[in-house]
Structure formats: structure tokens, C-alpha cells
Amino acid sequence: MPRSADHDSSVTGAAQWRDERSMTEQSENVCVIGAGASGLCTVKNLREQGFGVDCYERETGVGGAWNWRHDRSPVYASTHLISSKPFSQYPDFPLPDDWPDYPHHSQLLRYLERYADHFDLRRHIWFGTEVVRVVPAEGDRWDVTTRSSGGNGAERTQRYSAVIIANGHNWAPNQPDYEGLSDFTGQVVHASAYHDATQLRGRRVLVIGGGNTGCDIAVEAGQQASHCWHSTRRGYWYTPKYVLGRPSDQVNARLLAMRLPLVLRRWIYQRMLRLTVGDLTRFGMRAPDHQVFESHPIVNSQLVYHVGHxxxxxxxxxxxxxxxxxxxxxxxxxxxxxxxxxTGYQPRFDFLDPRLLGAGPDGRPQLYLHAFAREHPTLSVVGLPQPDSGIFPLIHWQSVIVARWLRTRMADPGATATLAARIQAEAGRHWHDGKVSDSPRHQFEVSQLTYLRALQSAMDSLEVATR
Known part of the structure; x- marks a missing residue:
């Protein structure tokens, strides 16, 4: 098992005690939780800022949700990206040119493994180790308690200068509580337990949920099941994967780059959808109850085809x-x-008191840029935003600004005053163009370009202060 403390820490690891538990001092290091797409780029960008890093990963390999071998992975056999290559890659590590516009999940796992190897990240990761408790300590530091993922062995507590949570939010199933569900004699599974179309073959299938996963499974049921019903609570905007011969997110990016007014962008995009998809109500599908861009679109070129057939x-x-x-x-x-x-997933941080992330009665974290905790400057989250395109560029720049924030704060605390004021004033703000649907599914909704500009502004405030 790799031990990054052996490589990076300037602290000898003297044993201390907290609440009668042995605690090892690693207060010059940063703790990262999770070695998926968010955790890997966080480790890389922290290392580039000179930090020693201990990354804890409960599974035995990198990749997080994209590693289909992991118990918590939500991917199924036919999963492909719904964002195209330019928006599905780290800015400093491009996807291969000969890969398709929308890579398969197995390709993306290979990409993450190559990323980890290229930047020599594995030696900073404790595999097979889960974080069971994170509590604040004096001096804005954190005591992190870990144990073997199998639940065996003693717990181990170490003190860190900062904690960055990057454990993802697509692994804890959201289980609706329908009246009479416990008495139903049919089989009921969450999409997290769906692996391939053989589970649907010859069955009478009801798919509940209008998100991208629900639409994908409905399409496969339309091909394999003897009958398929698709139940949704509301109407959605369905975007084909290609518009005008280009991936649809690239067409949308062109409109964003032109800085057109939101009302004009909406008109253009609705016009394109009318021409390419048509009026879905004539198929018995529900009309959208919200404007284009008020939630991330459903990217699926096949659902309308199967409904029409x-x-x-x-x-x-x-x-x-x-x-x-x-x-x-x-x-x-x-x-x-x-x-x-x-029916989606819930963001969960079982190892942490949710109030540390500013969560109120509804349990929603209140963070600046969906990353920075208002009351705890050395506690951050990477990977929460749900953009209208790919997330990889966002998590890269999120982790860059978090790493620079921590480095600047250690070198010259006064230089962080401007950004600290923004964190206090704007925690919980939605970084979205116009109104966003008020539902748990959309609590981290962001418009990609708007959010990237906000990250750039935050980074500029640090750079100006340190000149």
C-alpha cells in the first residue's frame, strides 16, 4: 500500500493522542478523499503547488464512478459519455484524437489510469482505505480517521493541514418511498443495480425517472423487453447527440462564446430542437415545464425513435x-x-458533520463555487457541479484554485482577503444563467461558461493580491 507520507512529509509523524485514540501528526500534508476523476486531478494540482498529499480511496483502483469493477460504480455495459471529447478531458491531458466523439466508459477508465500513471499519482494514494471520520482541530487543521475498507483492523487518526473531499455524488442511490411499494410482488431495483440489457430481456419493464440514465435504460428496454413503460414526473428538453453535424454541446458552446443574450440563445436552441426533435407531445410525452437552460438537458438521440416506434x-x-x-x-x-x-443519487459525506459544509435543514451544502466552505477555510469539495456539458474542465480548474488558495493562505494570509470575503458573501449562490429548477436534482446546476468565468475571477483575485 503506497504511503505518501513516506515521500512527502517533512514531519516525523510523532504520535499524539485525541480522545484516548492514537493520532499521528501530518499537519504539513493535505488529505484528499477519493481517487476518482475529481480526486486524481486534485492530488496532481496539490503536488504542483508543493504540498504533500495523502489520498484515501476505499476501492482497490483509481477511477471512482468510472471504474465498473467498483461496487459503487453507477455505469452499465452500454454507458457512453453524454459530453463530447473537448468537454470530457482535463485541459492538460487531452483524450486521444482517434477516440470517438462520445467515448465508452471503459475508454474513460483507461484515460484516468493513464492520467494517474503519467503524473505519478498512485504513490500518493492509500487504496483499500476508507475515511470514517473528519473533525476539526485547532489551527484550522483536521483530524482524519481511516480504516481498512473491509472494516477489519484498527482505526488510524492523522492530523492534516487541510481536507479536500472528492468522493463524488453518484454512488448513494436516491430511493423514493412510494405508497404500497413494500407489498408489490414484482421485482424492484435501483438503476445502480442495473448492469446490462440481459436483465430486461423478455420482461414487462417500468422505468421511473426522466434523467439521462432513465432514458438510456428505457431505450434498452424498448429493444429487449416484451413491454416498456417510461414514467416521468415532468417534461424535459431532449437534445440529440448531434446537431447540425456536430456534437450538440459544441454547438451550444459556440452560442455561449458569441455572448448572445440569454433570451436569444434560448430562441435559437429551441428552434434547433424543434427542427431536429420536433413536438414531443404528439408522441404522448409531456411538454417541458421549464425553459431551455433552466436544467441540464437530456442528451439522447434514441428515446424519441423508440417512442415513435x-x-x-x-x-x-x-x-x-x-x-x-x-x-x-x-x-x-x-x-x-x-x-x-x-431516480438519481444523493450527495453524501457520512464521515463529516454536514453543518461543517454550511448545510441547513434540507441537508444541502452551502459552498462558494460549490467548493469552499464558508466557516472553514481549509475544508473544500471538488466535483459537485452539474454543468450543461462535461465536468472534467470544471473539476480541473476547481482543484487548481483550491490548491492555490491553500498555498497563498499559508504563504501570505493577507493576500487571500478578497477571496475570503467572496466565500463569506456568496456561499450557496447558483452559478447559472437565469432561473434554475429548484429541486434536489438541480442543487449543483451550473452553466459551464458562467462557472468557468467565476473560477477565473477567483483565481485572478489571488494572483493580483500576491503581485
Whole structure:
């Protein structure tokens, strides 16, 4: 097991005690939680700022959600990216030119493994080690308690100068509590337990959920199941993967780069969708109850095809389950024998008191740029934003600004005053163009270009202060 403290720490690791537990001092190092896409670039950018790093990963390899071998991975056999290559790569480590516009999940895992090897990151990672507790200590430091992922062995507590949480938010299933669900005799699974289309073959399938995963599974059910119903609570904007011969997110990026007013961008984009997708209500699908760009779009070129061919039947929201049937919101009943809950995931930080992230009664973190904690300058989160395109450029620059913030704060605390004031004033702000849908699914919604500009502004405030 790699031990980054052996390589990086200038501290000898003298044993201390906290609440009668042995605690090792690593207060010159930074702790990173998670070695997925967010954790890897965080480790890399911290190292470039001269920090010693201990990264804890509960699994036995890198990749996080993109490593299909991991128990918590949400990917299924047919998973491809819904963002195209320019928005699905780190700015300093491009995807191969000969890869397709929308790589397969296995390709992205290889990409992350190459990234880890190229920047020599594995030696800073404790694999098979989970974080069980993070508590504040004096001097804005943190006591981090870890143990073997199998639950065996003694707990170990170490003190760090900072903690960066990068454990992702697509691993804790959101399980809806429908009336009568416990009495239903059919099979009910969350999308996290869906692996490939063989689970659907010959079944009468109800897919609940209108997000990208729900639409993907509905399409596969339309191909493999004897019958498929697709239930959604609301209408959505469905974007094909290609518009005008280009990946749709690249077309949207062109509109953003032109700095057109939001109302004009909406008109242009709705016009393109009308020409390429058409009026979905004529297929029995629900009309969107929100404007374009008020939530990230559903990127799927095949759902409308299967609805139009009758292999996927759109139905309203589920009202309640009965023993052998499901009652829908319009009073009708259907009789699936398999229900797939594509109802998303919850952000969870079981090792941390949520109040440390500014969470209120609803449990939502209140962070500046979805990264910086208001009351704890050495506690940050990388990887929360949900953009209208790929997240890799965002998490790269998130981790860069977090690393520079920590370095500047250690070298010259006064130089961080401007950014510290922004953290206090703007924690919890939505970095989105116009109104955003107020639902748990959209709590981290950002417009990519707006958010990147905000990151640049934050970085500029540090650089100006240190000149």
C-alpha cells in the first residue's frame, strides 16, 4: 500500500493522542478523499503547488464512478459519455484524437489510469482505505480517521493541514418511498443495480425517472423487453447527440462564446430542437415545464425513435404501487414485473458533520463555487457541479484554485482577503444563467461558461493580491 507520507512529509509523524485514540501528526500534508476523476486531478494540482498529499480511496483502483469493477460504480455495459471529447478531458491531458466523439466508459477508465500513471499519482494514494471520520482541530487543521475498507483492523487518526473531499455524488442511490411499494410482488431495483440489457430481456419493464440514465435504460428496454413503460414526473428538453453535424454541446458552446443574450440563445436552441426533435407531445410525452437552460438537458438521440416506434410507452408519474400493479397519476394501471428506479443519487459525506459544509435543514451544502466552505477555510469539495456539458474542465480548474488558495493562505494570509470575503458573501449562490429548477436534482446546476468565468475571477483575485 503506497504511503505518501513516506515521500512527502517533512514531519516525523510523532504520535499524539485525541480522545484516548492514537493520532499521528501530518499537519504539513493535505488529505484528499477519493481517487476518482475529481480526486486524481486534485492530488496532481496539490503536488504542483508543493504540498504533500495523502489520498484515501476505499476501492482497490483509481477511477471512482468510472471504474465498473467498483461496487459503487453507477455505469452499465452500454454507458457512453453524454459530453463530447473537448468537454470530457482535463485541459492538460487531452483524450486521444482517434477516440470517438462520445467515448465508452471503459475508454474513460483507461484515460484516468493513464492520467494517474503519467503524473505519478498512485504513490500518493492509500487504496483499500476508507475515511470514517473528519473533525476539526485547532489551527484550522483536521483530524482524519481511516480504516481498512473491509472494516477489519484498527482505526488510524492523522492530523492534516487541510481536507479536500472528492468522493463524488453518484454512488448513494436516491430511493423514493412510494405508497404500497413494500407489498408489490414484482421485482424492484435501483438503476445502480442495473448492469446490462440481459436483465430486461423478455420482461414487462417500468422505468421511473426522466434523467439521462432513465432514458438510456428505457431505450434498452424498448429493444429487449416484451413491454416498456417510461414514467416521468415532468417534461424535459431532449437534445440529440448531434446537431447540425456536430456534437450538440459544441454547438451550444459556440452560442455561449458569441455572448448572445440569454433570451436569444434560448430562441435559437429551441428552434434547433424543434427542427431536429420536433413536438414531443404528439408522441404522448409531456411538454417541458421549464425553459431551455433552466436544467441540464437530456442528451439522447434514441428515446424519441423508440417512442415513435411504439417500443417505449411514455406514462405519467407513479401514484402508488399495488400488489400486482402500479397505479399512475392519471388513475390508469399497468402491470410490470420489473421496476427500475432511475431516480438519481444523493450527495453524501457520512464521515463529516454536514453543518461543517454550511448545510441547513434540507441537508444541502452551502459552498462558494460549490467548493469552499464558508466557516472553514481549509475544508473544500471538488466535483459537485452539474454543468450543461462535461465536468472534467470544471473539476480541473476547481482543484487548481483550491490548491492555490491553500498555498497563498499559508504563504501570505493577507493576500487571500478578497477571496475570503467572496466565500463569506456568496456561499450557496447558483452559478447559472437565469432561473434554475429548484429541486434536489438541480442543487449543483451550473452553466459551464458562467462557472468557468467565476473560477477565473477567483483565481485572478489571488494572483493580483500576491503581485
Amino acid at each position: 411504439g417500443t417505449v410507452r411514455p406514462v405519467p408519474d407513479v401514484a402508488r404501487f399495488r400488489r400486482h400493479a402500479v397505479e399512475l397519476a392519471d388513475g390508469s394501471e399497468i402491470d410490470p414485473d420489473l421496476v427500475v428506479l432511475a
